[in-house]
Amino acid sequence: MSIKRKKHIMELLQQQGTLEIAELTEHFQVSSMTIRRDLDQLENEKKLIRTYGGATLAHPLKSERSFSDKQLEMLEQKQQIAEYAIPFIQPGMTLLLDSGTTTLEIAKRLSDIEQLTVVTNDIQIAAILMNSKLDVYLLGGRVQNDVGAVFGNHAEEMLKELHVDLFFLGAHAIHPSFGITAPTIEKAALKRVMIRAAEQVYLVADTSKFNQKAFAKVCDLSSINGIITDDSLPQEIYTQYNELAELKKVVKK
Structure with a gap:
């Protein structure tokens, strides 16, 4: 379930750009501690960046070239x-x-x-x-x-x-x-x-x-x-x- 949940979290992040812990706990019907653990693991895998109360995608900003x-x-x-x-x-x-x-x-x-x-x-x-x-x-x-x-x-x-x-x-x-x-x-x-x-x-x-x-x-x-x-x-x-x-x-x- 943890693997499926984390995959779904990444799909939601791709769609929305940022996510809040509160909306994830409601979406998955699990505790905030479970969501924080999922987000921490995904951050360790460099798939997202943890923010205050949530997470955002880890993709770097696109820079300009000549x-x-x-x-x-x-x-x-x-x-x-x-x-x-x-x-x-x-x-x-x-x-x-x-x-x-x-x-x-x-x-x-x-x-x-x-x-x-x-x-x-x-x-x-x-x-x-x-x-x-x-x-x-x-x-x-x-x-x-x-x-x-x-x-x-x-x-x-x-x-x-x-x-x-x-x-x-x-x-x-x-x-x-x-x-x-x-x-x-x-x-x-x-x-x-x-x-x-x-x-x-x-x-x-x-x-x-x-x-x-x-x-x-x-x-x-x-x-x-x-x-x-x-x-x-x-x-x-x-x-x-x-x-x-x-x-x-x-x-x-």
Whole structure:
């Protein structure tokens, strides 16, 4: 029974991120001492981290890597996501593109869309669109070395004066309980301002971003209109995220 209970505890942690001893004792109908013993054993096995009155997953926070490191990683999946995303864009729209290698793939496919205005905080995306006929606005602010993302107060203030039809949000990590997270407080703050500036917000993220956590929270999954991901997402994860919010849908082919 102890082995089955501990396995079930880990399944619950994967779903919720954190657990309280009180809810586990009620769930399993055992004593708090039994649950504490199970949690202590799981911590010794480095499967979780004990907290005051409960436990949390032991997975480390996902850290950020350079543009060159990320550019070719999951490239086929990112290209697939970009192909899924393009039909959301209509001629004459104002489009906001977050920084990232997935949104860069979307930018590569925009040149044939007429009367499109693009706003971005990514110098790589601005460079890709430099020779197009699109109207392109690059947010001002601090440029992150090795990544090419622009962030800070200047970028946020410029965004507060704008209103866009559609925003493709990039994510460093996505979790069913913790929502969408970014590697720094400054990046999370800018993403929140971007969300407020848009009529519709779609998260674009490959399967490696799911069930992960980064340092700073951007928003809950219910704050966006949908998620566009690649078709290698496992069915159980697809089902889990697709049921989290009424307006959120994982696009999977």
